[in-house]
Amino acid sequence: MEPLRQLAEDKLKGRKVIAVMSAKGGVGKSVISSLLALSIGKGTLLIDMDVHTMATAKLFGFNSMHNVGKGGLEPFSVGGIGLISLSGVVKDNYVLLPGNNVGKVMESLVAYVNMEGFKTVVFDLPPGLGEELLTLERLTGNRFTSLIVTTPSKVSIKVVEYLVRYLKERRVNGFLVVNMSYFNCGKIVRPFGGIDEAKSLSERYG
Amino acid sequence: MEPLRQLAEDKLKGRKVIAVMSAKGGVGKSVISSLLALSIGKGTLLIDMDVHTMATAKLFGFNSMHNVGKGGLEPFSVGGIGLISLSGVVKDNYVLLPGNNVGKVMESLVAYVNMEGFKTVVFDLPPGLGEELLTLERLTGNRFTSLIVTTPSKVSIKVVEYLVRYLKERRVNGFLVVNMSYFNCGKIVRPFGGIDEAKSLSERYG
Amino acid sequence: MHEWSVADGIVRTVSTWARENNFSEITMVKVGIPSFTFLEVDILKEAFNEIKKGTPLNNSTLEVEFLSASFKCRNCGNSFSEDQVREQLDSIRSEFGEEYPLHLMPALSPSFLSCLRCGSHDLVVEVQDIMVKEVEVKGHGTIKTVS
Amino acid sequence: MHEWSVADGIVRTVSTWARENNFSEITMVKVGIPSFTFLEVDILKEAFNEIKKGTPLNNSTLEVEFLSASFKCRNCGNSFSEDQVREQLDSIRSEFGEEYPLHLMPALSPSFLSCLRCGSHDLVVEVQDIMVKEVEVKGHGTIKTVS
Ligand SMILES: Nc1ncnc2c1ncn2[C@@H]1O[C@H](COP(=O)(O)OP(=O)(O)O)[C@@H](O)[C@H]1O
Ligand SMILES: Nc1ncnc2c1ncn2[C@@H]1O[C@H](COP(=O)(O)OP(=O)(O)O)[C@@H](O)[C@H]1O
Ligand SMILES: [Mg+2]
Ligand SMILES: [Mg+2]
Numbered sequence: 001m002e003p004l005r006q007l008a009e010d011k012l013k014g015r016k017v018i019a020v021m022s023a024k025g026g027v028g029k030s031v032i033s034s035l036l037a038l039s040i041g042k043g044t045l046l047i048d049m050d051v052h053t054m055a056t057a058k059l060f061g062f063n064s065m066h067n068v069g070k071g072g073l074e075p076f077s078v079g080g081i082g083l084i085s086l087s088g089v090v091k092d093n094y095v096l097l098p099g100n101n102v103g104k105v106m107e108s109l110v111a112y113v114n115m116e117g118f119k120t121v122v123f124d125l126p127p128g129l130g131e132e133l134l135t136l137e138r139l140t141g142n143r144f145t146s147l148i149v150t151t152p153s154k155v156s157i158k159v160v161e162y163l164v165r166y167l168k169e170r171r172v173n174g175f176l177v178v179n180m181s182y183f184n185c186g187k188i189v190r191p192f193g194g195i196d197e198a199k200s201l202s203e204r205y206g
Numbered sequence: 207m208e209p210l211r212q213l214a215e216d217k218l219k220g221r222k223v224i225a226v227m228s229a230k231g232g233v234g235k236s237v238i239s240s241l242l243a244l245s246i247g248k249g250t251l252l253i254d255m256d257v258h259t260m261a262t263a264k265l266f267g268f269n270s271m272h273n274v275g276k277g278g279l280e281p282f283s284v285g286g287i288g289l290i291s292l293s294g295v296v297k298d299n300y301v302l303l304p305g306n307n308v309g310k311v312m313e314s315l316v317a318y319v320n321m322e323g324f325k326t327v328v329f330d331l332p333p334g335l336g337e338e339l340l341t342l343e344r345l346t347g348n349r350f351t352s353l354i355v356t357t358p359s360k361v362s363i364k365v366v367e368y369l370v371r372y373l374k375e376r377r378v379n380g381f382l383v384v385n386m387s388y389f390n391c392g393k394i395v396r397p398f399g400g401i402d403e404a405k406s407l408s409e410r411y412g
Numbered sequence: 413m414h415e416w417s418v419a420d421g422i423v424r425t426v427s428t429w430a431r432e433n434n435f436s437e438i439t440m441v442k443v444g445i446p447s448f449t450f451l452e453v454d455i456l457k458e459a460f461n462e463i464k465k466g467t468p469l470n471n472s473t474l475e476v477e478f479l480s481a482s483f484k485c486r487n488c489g490n491s492f493s494e495d496q497v498r499e500q501l502d503s504i505r506s507e508f509g510e511e512y513p514l515h516l517m518p519a520l521s522p523s524f525l526s527c528l529r530c531g532s533h534d535l536v537v538e539v540q541d542i543m544v545k546e547v548e549v550k551g552h553g554t555i556k557t558v559s
Numbered sequence: 560m561h562e563w564s565v566a567d568g569i570v571r572t573v574s575t576w577a578r579e580n581n582f583s584e585i586t587m588v589k590v591g592i593p594s595f596t597f598l599e600v601d602i603l604k605e606a607f608n609e610i611k612k613g614t615p616l617n618n619s620t621l622e623v624e625f626l627s628a629s630f631k632c633r634n635c636g637n638s639f640s641e642d643q644v645r646e647q648l649d650s651i652r653s654e655f656g657e658e659y660p661l662h663l664m665p666a667l668s669p670s671f672l673s674c675l676r677c678g679s680h681d682l683v684v685e686v687q688d689i690m691v692k693e694v695e696v697k698g699h700g701t702i703k704t705v706s
């Protein structure tokens with residue numbers, strides 16, 4: 001009997017869950033999950049599951065603590081959405097954790113949040129194919145929609161293919177987002193390469 | 207008594223260890239660790255410790271298996287240096303692991319390698335402050351030189367400060383590398399911001 | 413206030429278990445809690461008694477056992493007890509106040525505590541989860557739970 | 560061929576331990592090995608006998624105990640034995656041949672095996688490390704080791 005897991009699962013039940021993910025770092029997951037949450041708007045809760053960087057609160061400029069009420073951690077409010085970040089628990093301390101504690105901290109970031117009034121939960125996931133992905137599966141029973149973020153670079157596409165393949169095996173709905181495709185500085189330049197590799201990946205996995 | 211750890215520690219003893227690191231993903235760790243290893247040259251072994259992406263072999267275009275001899279896994283040879291990648295063990299399978307197995311796979315990537323003839327080991331680390339950093343400490347007794355990679359962006363600098371602070375506490379020599387500082391497309395543009403934040407970080411921690 | 417979320421988790425866990433096993437009335441729940449969380453038992457019981465209403469736990473009592481953690485360092489092999497890191501715990505609590513990180517999330521303990529011999533955060537923590545230890549079912553006696 | 564690296568690790572571990580404890584002669588080493596590694600005991604012993612030369616293990620014999628692993632799924636709670644994933648193991652071995660990933664790195668097992676009930680890779684593996692179980696010291700008898 002695990003109260004933490006039970007509570008986390010119950011908090012997500014009946015809510016729409018969108019996970020912004022990648023096997024690769026620095027592809028724009030935090031930027032895109034923030035923009036996505038803001039564009040869905042009212043009733044959306046953004047949870048930063050990257051427990052080591054806590055980048056999303058920094059993107060929005062938050063450096064305060066989460067209030068704790070009877071319903072749990074109160075989300076920060078910004079642009080009509082809610083935000084939950086581990087930085088609202090640890091202040092400006094670093095978070096350095098052995099592997100198996102990472103999953104439990106992630107479970108806590110879901111379990112102990114006041115989700116009242118939120119219909120959609122957007123997860124900003126860290127890079128990798130590890131505890132973060134396995135925890136997401138545990139807590140949602142694979143009932144989530146996946147936005148897989150990549151840059152156009154060949155290396156990034158090859159790395160991201162691992163995640164695409166895995167999610168296909170687990171029958172999770174996925175959408176590929178190709179970020180940083182070009183840069184307009186008076187003319188169009190493509191610092192991370194052209195779009196063909198990403199198109200090919202998308203086609204190969206439907 | 208742990209034979210795996212003993213062997214890994216012994217393999218690194220007496221060798222110069224340089225760890226290319228960041229708390230943030232996609233800042234250029236793999237690119238920089240590759241360039242660094244190539245510029246040090248003969249007698250340098252590059253080990254990709256990012257067990258989920260295995261990006262470095264992809265950067266170099268390797269997709270074969272490591273041979274296994276009496277001395278251990280034989281490194282790939284490229285440009286006068288050696289390369290060890292988990293992709294040389296798993297072929298094109300994904301690597302998806304619970305947290306505490308990650309450290310053991312990293313230990314294996316050090317323990318089971320033929321390091322004969324190599325004087326310098328360059329580690330290309332994954333992003334984060336977790337198993338990868340704790341394993342590096344376990345295997346080197348904190349006797350390594352750290353290259354901490356960041357982009358100039360404010361968020362990246364704030365995230366990387368966690369690592370800088372931690373390494374300072376652990377008395378590890380560190381050098382800050384500011385990557386992707388500018389882009390020259392006929393004129394200088396700075397997509398990730400100016401250099402001031404990075405300079406400030408560098409000064410604050412000596 | 414975090415005690416309310418903890419009570420919520422306990423009630424949901426035991427309620428779900430009761431329904432799955434066709435037990436209609438729970439008379440006692442015993443939980444184990446890491447003592448370094450400094451959860452307040454009075455508030456926890458108050459929250460439990462409020463949240464349990466209308467569930468199979470409606471007539472149950474909550475028993476709380478605080479358990480002392482032990483730590484093993486994966487860097488140097490040293491083992492130490494919670495008492496030995498009292499000073500570190502007090503230092504963190506004074507920085508944060510009541511809702512300090514290990515009150516909210518005990519799994520963060522390796523990040524805030526370090527080995528007394530080598531200073532590493534690479535700690536394996538024995539007792540870091542809030543666990544339901546025993547449940548008493550009306551007409552069936554006490555059942556020790558398994559994770 | 561990987562057996563040579565395994566033997567190297569065993570000899571270095573026991574040699575270091577012997578020196579730290581001022582034992583000059585080891586007469587027997589017993590190791591436990593996960594059976595899913597399919598390490599070959601003949602090659603392991605051959606490598607051990609070669610590498611031990613000139614160390615406190617010079618006159619020692621190697622005893623090998625293969626241990627069957629068990630798996631617990633963190634996703635659905637299912638437990639299963641190594642025998643029950645025989646088909647999965649055979650499939651991986653046929654893809655790779657002798658130096659298959661779990662031969663080289665047993666810690667990779669969650670990545671290659673999946674839960675028989677829910678298909679998850681979120682597995683806790685009991686017995687996945689090569690361990691020195693017992694050491695016999697000349698004049699001191701058998702010492703069971705602790706990790
Ligand atoms: N579409 C974009 N245009 C310009 N900069 C971007 C874009 N997407 C991301 N970035 C920048 O790239 C860096 C990495 O983005 P981030 O969202 O933190 O990636 P991740 O979460 O995948 O690590 C940040 O400095 C961010 O501001
Ligand atoms: N100095 C640079 N100039 C241009 N592109 C770069 C530079 N450094 C890194 N990149 C590109 O940025 C992306 C991320 O780099 P990578 O080395 O994989 O980062 P990390 O290892 O930190 O995740 C890759 O597509 C890489 O080719
Ligand atoms: Mg990366
Ligand atoms: Mg991010």
Ligand SMILES: [Mg+2]
Pocket residue numbers: 025026027053126127230231232333
């Ligand atoms: Mg990142």
Ligand SMILES: [Mg+2]
Pocket residue numbers: 235236237256259261330331332
């Ligand atoms: Mg990299």
Ligand code: NI
Pocket residue numbers: 413414415510511515
């Ligand atoms: Ni409280």
Ligand code: NI
Pocket residue numbers: 560561562657658662
């Ligand atoms: Ni072999």
Ligand SMILES: [Zn+2]
Pocket residue numbers: 485486487488489490527528529530531532
């Ligand atoms: Zn220690």
Ligand SMILES: [Zn+2]
Pocket residue numbers: 632633634635636637674675676677678679
């Ligand atoms: Zn399962």
